[in-house]
Amino acid sequence: MGNVFGGGGEQSLYLSNGGTQAFIDVLMLAVSDLADDAWDYRFAALLTLQDQNVMGRGAVGFNLQDIAWGATPQEHTRSKDFVLRATALALRRHRWRELGYDPPFARDYLYQFKAMVESFVPADGTHLVGDFPGPGEGATASCLQHRVLSALPYWEGCFLCTKPTQS
DSSP, X not given: OEEEEEOSSSOEEEEEHHHHHHXXXXXXXXXXXXXXXXXXXXXXXXXXXXXXXXXXXXXXXXXXXXXXXXXXXXXXXXXXXHHHXXXXXXXXXXXXXXXXXXXXXXXXXXXXXHHHHHHOOOOSSSOOOSOXXXXXXXXXXXXXXTOXXXXXXTSSSOTTTSSOOOO
C-alpha cells in the first residue's frame, strides 16, 4: 500500500509508506523555516495532514489541482514559488540531520515533485474538491522542541514528536 501525490494531469508521484514519510519529513523541515505568509501556513497544514503516524499508513496524499493556489495569477505565481523554494531548500538537505535517519531516496522524490509543480498550471476560479486547509486552518503553531510547524493544539506534537520510537 502506498500514497499518491498528483500533479493535476498525468504526472503523479506514487510513494511507499516509508517513501512518503521521508518525502514529507524533509519537505516539512524546509517549509517550517520558510513560511511567512498565510498561504504558506495553509500549505504547511496540508503537509501535517500527511503524517501517517497520525492519519494512518497508506491513507495520505494530495493532488496539486486540489490546492487553492490563489485567486489571481500573481497569487498563483507566489504560491508556486513558495513550494518550489521549499523544495529547493529540502534538496540541499536542510536540517536532515535532525531526522534521526538517512532518507536515501528523498532527493529523487523531491526532484519528481519539483518537476510536477513546475509544469502545473493552477486553474482559475476557487472551486476545489480537495481538502486544502482553509484560511483559518494554517499550521501556525510551532513545536518548541523541534522548531517545526505542526497541527498543535489538535495533535500532541510535530512529526518528529509523533515518530514511533525504535526499540
